Amino acid sequence: MEKKLIYMDNAATTPVKPAVLKAMLPYFTEKFGNPSSIYSISSENKKAITNAREVIAKTLNTAPENIYFTAGGSESDNWALKATADAYESKGKHIITTGIEHHAILHTCEYLEKRGFEVTYLNVDENGMVKMEELRAAIRPDTILISVMFANNEIGTIQPIAEIGKLAHEHGILFHTDAVQAYTQIPIDVEEMNIDMLSASGHKINGPKGIGFLYIRKGVKIRSFVHGGAQERHRRAGTENVPGIVGLAKAAELAVANMKERTGAERKVRDHLISRIENEIPYVKLNGDRTKRLPNNINFSFHFIEGESLLILLDGKGICASSGSACTSGSLDPSHVLLAIGLPHEIAHGSLRLTISDETTMEEADFVVDSLKEIVEHLRGMSPLYEDFIKKEA
Numbered sequence: 001m002e003k004k005l006i007y008m009d010n011a012a013t014t015p016v017k018p019a020v021l022k023a024m025l026p027y028f029t030e031k032f033g034n035p036s037s038i039y040s041i042s043s044e045n046k047k048a049i050t051n052a053r054e055v056i057a058k059t060l061n062t063a064p065e066n067i068y069f070t071a072g073g074s075e076s077d078n079w080a081l082k083a084t085a086d087a088y089e090s091k092g093k094h095i096i097t098t099g100i101e102h103h104a105i106l107h108t109c110e111y112l113e114k115r116g117f118e119v120t121y122l123n124v125d126e127n128g129m130v131k132m133e134e135l136r137a138a139i140r141p142d143t144i145l146i147s148v149m150f151a152n153n154e155i156g157t158i159q160p161i162a163e164i165g166k167l168a169h170e171h172g173i174l175f176h177t178d179a180v181q182a183y184t185q186i187p188i189d190v191e192e193m194n195i196d197m198l199s200a201s202g203h204k205i206n207g208p209k210g211i212g213f214l215y216i217r218k219g220v221k222i223r224s225f226v227h228g229g230a231q232e233r234h235r236r237a238g239t240e241n242v243p244g245i246v247g248l249a250k251a252a253e254l255a256v257a258n259m260k261e262r263t264g265a266e267r268k269v270r271d272h273l274i275s276r277i278e279n280e281i282p283y284v285k286l287n288g289d290r291t292k293r294l295p296n297n298i299n300f301s302f303h304f305i306e307g308e309s310l311l312i313l314l315d316g317k318g319i320c321a322s323s324g325s326a327c328t329s330g331s332l333d334p335s336h337v338l339l340a341i342g343l344p345h346e347i348a349h350g351s352l353r354l355t356i357s358d359e360t361t362m363e364e365a366d367f368v369v370d371s372l373k374e375i376v377e378h379l380r381g382m383s384p385l386y387e388d389f390i391k392k393e394a
């Protein structure tokens, strides 16, 4: 029997939806013109970009001119931080973020520290939640920016973004959020939530790779990120990735249109997976907040297990999962997020992230739990630590 692939790594990347690909295709071939030229095939491209900007702006309740296309989430994060640091340096050199951000934020902060900026990395509680009192206490007269991710890519915890935005604005501080995981999974209103800058990425929402956007509120002084032509209101030069932009907007449009049903379906399968794993596999711990959690995220630590072995054996059954974030696997250090929520190294090492989609069926979920039960039992059977533990328990 041919093995069916069960893809539960949607936080790492997602497949392009057929309707998205269909919308993109003409822009590779017959509609190939440079949007900056004046003949008619080019004006069609220009129109496609204008339309895409409008579609995306609507999903955030903002104006089209506040949407800037980039090459993805990492670039948007880099831009938001580096360009604000440059533009507001004279006001202050203090930035507040969290210890559980994506490396696109954390490594950019490290770079800024080398340039003389001071960065406060907020702690999170055992569920991965930012503590508002700690944030309030971290604010200083020279704080120019607060950057807190909307939802975490490893453990799925959703932060109190509206509260953080309100606090930032009460203090006249800019607020950026990395919404790469949250965008189209959670309703976002940049006005209501006081968000000044927001990063998103195409390939996390069933759009293409290498395209994303940064929303920048009107009035925010932000420097050009790429110097050259006049594209993106002179702020990000380079001939536009027209097929990518069209695909990103199509993906966003489709995902926002069915957000309620789609995330409702995901939640059902998520909760089924969580409850079966908790009830049927001993010595496990759910990581992340139980309720303030992305609809598609499941993250567990399995005591006495190595996450890597788990992944390899799951792969053998056609199941794609992750033991942390794709960027950190390959290194032996456990994920910074799992350490930040207080897991000891050995428990963090035995963690598994399953990120589903609305196409994940209950049958697939059951197959994954059944496989997990078998694999965990097998691996524990070979673990001297587990053997010692069971002897002590007896």
Ligand SMILES: *Cc1c(COP(=O)(O)O)cnc(C)c1O
Pocket (backbone or CB within 6 Å): 011, 012, 071, 072, 073, 074, 075, 077, 102, 104, 149, 151, 152, 153, 178, 179, 180, 181, 201, 202, 203, 204, 210, 211, 212
């Ligand atoms: C994937 C991801 C990014 C990076 O986005 P790319 O488009 O792959 O550069 C940034 N932040 C978070 C939270 C992510 O999940």
